[in-house]
Amino acid sequence: MISDSTALDSAFLALADPVRRSIIARLSRGPATVNELAEPFEISKQAVSKHIQVLEQAQLVTRTRDAQRRPVHLNPARLEALTAWIDQYRLVREGQFRSLDAMLQSSAGQRGAKAKEQ
Amino acid sequence: MISDSTALDSAFLALADPVRRSIIARLSRGPATVNELAEPFEISKQAVSKHIQVLEQAQLVTRTRDAQRRPVHLNPARLEALTAWIDQYRLVREGQFRSLDAMLQSSAGQRGAKAKEQ
DNA sequence: TCCTTGATCAACCTTTCGGTTGATTAAGGA
DNA sequence: TCCTTAATCAACCGAAAGGTTGATCAAGGA
Numbered sequence: 001m002i003s004d005s006t007a008l009d010s011a012f013l014a015l016a017d018p019v020r021r022s023i024i025a026r027l028s029r030g031p032a033t034v035n036e037l038a039e040p041f042e043i044s045k046q047a048v049s050k051h052i053q054v055l056e057q058a059q060l061v062t063r064t065r066d067a068q069r070r071p072v073h074l075n076p077a078r079l080e081a082l083t084a085w086i087d088q089y090r091l092v093r094e095g096q097f098r099s100l101d102a103m104l105q106s107s108a109g110q111r112g113a114k115a116k117e118q
Numbered sequence: 119m120i121s122d123s124t125a126l127d128s129a130f131l132a133l134a135d136p137v138r139r140s141i142i143a144r145l146s147r148g149p150a151t152v153n154e155l156a157e158p159f160e161i162s163k164q165a166v167s168k169h170i171q172v173l174e175q176a177q178l179v180t181r182t183r184d185a186q187r188r189p190v191h192l193n194p195a196r197l198e199a200l201t202a203w204i205d206q207y208r209l210v211r212e213g214q215f216r217s218l219d220a221m222l223q224s225s226a227g228q229r230g231a232k233a234k235e236q
Numbered sequence: 237t238c239c240t241t242g243a244t245c246a247a248c249c250t251t252t253c254g255g256t257t258g259a260t261t262a263a264g265g266a
Numbered sequence: 267t268c269c270t271t272a273a274t275c276a277a278c279c280g281a282a283a284g285g286t287t288g289a290t291c292a293a294g295g296a
Binding site: 013017019043044046047050051054067068069 | 283284285286287292293294
């Protein structure tokens with residue numbers, strides 16, 4: 001599980017772009033070079049290269065060396081870490097939405113409890 | 119499952135900020151008002167209000183009306199939709215990373231296959 | 237050696253993001 | 267009615283995102 005806040009920032013930010021998500025989808029079928037990854041898009045190869053760097057910094061992908069090629073691999077562990085974070089909050093407690101009025105009237109609820117990210 | 123690309127954009131972007139993730143974490147323990155959500159942070163209430171609007175537009179939270187209060191609720195369904203998206207690619211195919219060289223040498227691999235986001 | 241291929245670096249531009257402050261709206265309560 | 271509380275709107279600002287073009291680097295191959 002990722003606990004560093006900046007790591008989560010970069011990982012979620014990396015997924016917040018259709019080009020980068022499409023690259024993830026492509027890499028789930030196997031590694032690919034920058035040229036291969038750039039081919040489906042209308043933007044420049046430099047732009048795709050930047051997207052890959054964003055994914056790499058988020059540790060969602062890794063790169064190896066093969067002569068002048070720099071093949072890109074998916075890093076599934078990082079994707080798992082993101083689902084792990086989401087799953088912390090995905091299942092909310094039974095009955096907590098039962099009655100908003102009851103909650104607001106019984107004192108100030110959890111007011112003052114410092115929200116803390118795990 | 120979310121299939122609209124802009125919906126995924128806004129949802130992942132919404133999670134790419136420590137303040138907003140902290141708000142999600144807080145809301146997983148029950149609904150809260152803007153003032154309650156703003157209390158742990160050193161930024162202005164207006165800034166927190168903006169963060170909540172980002173989460174609301176991403177449909178990660180919803181709001182109700184209670185007199186002059188606008189309590190915020192978590193929308194777990196949206197979080198589930200995100201894990202569903204990630205899970206498409208989380209489990210990569212057996213053996214696809216076996217040998218990069220083999221892949222690159224056996225023709226051009228999957229070159230030309232249009233990457234398509236589901 | 238020279239050329240080609242694969243990919244990055246660098247500079248620049250425009251738009252969006254995250255924050256601020258000040259004014260305004262909306263709903264009760266005295 | 268007037269005041270307080272809850273929250274948003276509006277205008278503005280600096281930083282970062284996402285794109286472009288042009289130059290450069292690195293590794294083979296003829």
